[in-house]
Amino acid sequence: MAPAETTRTLAERVILMHQGGWDEILLVVGPLVVIAVLIIVARKQAPAEDDEGDGGDD
Amino acid sequence: MTGEQILAHGLGSRADLPVPTWLALFAGVLAVLVSFFALAALWTEPRLRGARAGTPLPAGLARIVDALATRVALRVVGVLLLALLLATAWFGTDSSATNPAATWFYVWFWVALVPLSIALGPIWRRLNPLRTLAVALRMLPPLRYGGRWRRTLPERVGYWPATVGLLAFLWLELVYGESDSPRAIAVFVTAYVLVHVVAGAVFGRGWFDHGESFEVYFGLIAALSPFGRRDDGVLVVRNPLDGLLTIQRSEGLTPVVLVILGSTAFDGLTRLPLWGDVTEGSRGVMLALLATAGLAAAIIAIAGIYTGGIWLTRPYLRKNTDGQPFEPYSAFAHSLVPIMIGYTVAHYFSFAVFQGQAGLLLASDPFGLGWNLFGTADATIDYTVIGTTTIAFVQVAGIVVGHILGVTSAHDKAIGVLRPKYVKVGQYPMLAVMVAYTATGIALVAGV
Numbered sequence: 001m002a003p004a005e006t007t008r009t010l011a012e013r014v015i016l017m018h019q020g021g022w023d024e025i026l027l028v029v030g031p032l033v034v035i036a037v038l039i040i041v042a043r044k045q046a047p048a049e050d051d052e053g054d055g056g057d058d
Numbered sequence: 059m060t061g062e063q064i065l066a067h068g069l070g071s072r073a074d075l076p077v078p079t080w081l082a083l084f085a086g087v088l089a090v091l092v093s094f095f096a097l098a099a100l101w102t103e104p105r106l107r108g109a110r111a112g113t114p115l116p117a118g119l120a121r122i123v124d125a126l127a128t129r130v131a132l133r134v135v136g137v138l139l140l141a142l143l144l145a146t147a148w149f150g151t152d153s154s155a156t157n158p159a160a161t162w163f164y165v166w167f168w169v170a171l172v173p174l175s176i177a178l179g180p181i182w183r184r185l186n187p188l189r190t191l192a193v194a195l196r197m198l199p200p201l202r203y204g205g206r207w208r209r210t211l212p213e214r215v216g217y218w219p220a221t222v223g224l225l226a227f228l229w230l231e232l233v234y235g236e237s238d239s240p241r242a243i244a245v246f247v248t249a250y251v252l253v254h255v256v257a258g259a260v261f262g263r264g265w266f267d268h269g270e271s272f273e274v275y276f277g278l279i280a281a282l283s284p285f286g287r288r289d290d291g292v293l294v295v296r297n298p299l300d301g302l303l304t305i306q307r308s309e310g311l312t313p314v315v316l317v318i319l320g321s322t323a324f325d326g327l328t329r330l331p332l333w334g335d336v337t338e339g340s341r342g343v344m345l346a347l348l349a350t351a352g353l354a355a356a357i358i359a360i361a362g363i364y365t366g367g368i369w370l371t372r373p374y375l376r377k378n379t380d381g382q383p384f385e386p387y388s389a390f391a392h393s394l395v396p397i398m399i400g401y402t403v404a405h406y407f408s409f410a411v412f413q414g415q416a417g418l419l420l421a422s423d424p425f426g427l428g429w430n431l432f433g434t435a436d437a438t439i440d441y442t443v444i445g446t447t448t449i450a451f452v453q454v455a456g457i458v459v460g461h462i463l464g465v466t467s468a469h470d471k472a473i474g475v476l477r478p479k480y481v482k483v484g485q486y487p488m489l490a491v492m493v494a495y496t497a498t499g500i501a502l503v504a505g506v
Contacts, residue, residue: 023078023079023080026080027079027080027083027497027501030080030083030084030087030497031083031087031493031494031496031497034087034091034490034493035490035493035494038486038487038489038490038493039370039486039487039490041483041486042370042483042484042486042487042490043370045480045483046373046374047373047374047477047479047480
C-alpha cells in the first residue's frame, strides 16, 4: 500500500469510524459540562493577583 | 489453549456491564463529586499524619518480619524466582502457549504483585533479587567501601531512571508485536538485570529506591497498604491514606505515576473497536510506530490533563516561609496513586483471574520436555471461576474507589497548601481532573 493511500485511508477511518447515538453523545457531553462548570466557577472566584492574604476562615 | 488466547487482555467488554454504560459513567462521576463536597463540609482540618501515624504491630509479629532469617529467606526466594524465570524464558519453548515465562512475568509479577503489595506492604523491596545481586557485586575490590568505582547518586536524578525503565517495559508489554514471546522477555529481563545490578553496585541502595522501576512502582502501591513503618522505624498498622503521605517526594515522582496512568489508558484504548479501525491493515514496523504514537499520545493526554489542573490551582496556593508558592506537582502527586491502582485493578482483574491460572498449568512442563510435575499439564483455564457481572462490578468499583481515595488524600493535603479562604474552590480544578479521569476510565473499561 502506498504511503499516501495509507494516510488518506487512516484519516477517513478516524473521521468515520464511530457513529454513536444520543446516549453516546451524553457520555461525552455530560462529564465535559461538569468539568467546564468546575473550571468556570474556579476562575471566577480566583483571588486577585495582588491579593496576598492567606488568613481568614473558609 | 492457543497462542491467541494467551495474553489476550480484552476479557472485559461492554457486554460485561450489568447496567448501561451511561449509568455506570454518571454514577462514577457523581460518586466522586458527592465525596468531594461531603469532604469539603465535614473534613475541615488536616487529619492525616503520614509517617507519624500507626499502631505498633504485636512485638512477636514485628520480630518475625524483621528477623535476619526472614530477610535472608526472602532474598533467596527472590533470586531463585528470577533464575527460574530466566531459565524458562531462555531455554523453554518460544511460545507463551506452552512456556509459563510470559504468564509469570506479566501476570504473576507485574499484576499479582499489586494486590500483594497492598496487602503486605513493600514485599518486592524484600524479595528484589537485583538488590541481592548488587550487594554481591559490591564485594568486588573496585566496588568495596572506598573502591574507585563507587559513586553517589545525584539528588537531581530523582525518579527519572525509574520512569525510563517503566517506559521501556510498557513499550514491550503494550507495543511490541511479540511481547508474549519468552525470548523477547528473556532479552528484556536479562538486559534489565544487568543495567540495574551494575547501577545498584555503583550507586548503592539509593539506586533501588529511585532508579529501579519495579521497586519504585510497587513501593508507590505499597504506600497504600495498612501495614508500614513509622518514622521511628516501628512496624505499624495504619490508615492507608496516612501511608500515602509517606511517599518520598522527589524529582520525577509525578511522571512515574502519569506514565502508568497513561499506559493503562492506552491499554484500554487498544481494546476498543476504534483501535482496530485505526490499525487495520498495518503490520510490522508500521503497526509498532502507530502503537508507539498511541502510547505516547495517551501518556501526554493524561499528563496534560493533570498539568492543566495544577496550572489552574496555582492562584490558590499558599506561600512558603520563603515567600514562594508551594510546589503543587509533588504536593498532590501522592493522590494519583490510588487512581493508578484503581485503573490497574479495572484493566487487569479479569486478565489476572483467568490468565493467571495458566502460570500454574504451564508450570508442570516449564521447558517443554513433556513433564507433568504438578499433574496440570492437560488442564485448561477455568473461565467459570468468576462471572462477567462480578468482573464489571470490580472494574467500575476499582476506578470509583480509587478516585474517591485520591480526592480524599488530595483534600487533606489541600487544606495545608491552599489559601484558607479558598480551600474549597481552589480544589475545583483538580476535581475537574478527577472527573475527567473517572469518565475516561469507565468509558475505556466499558469499551465505548
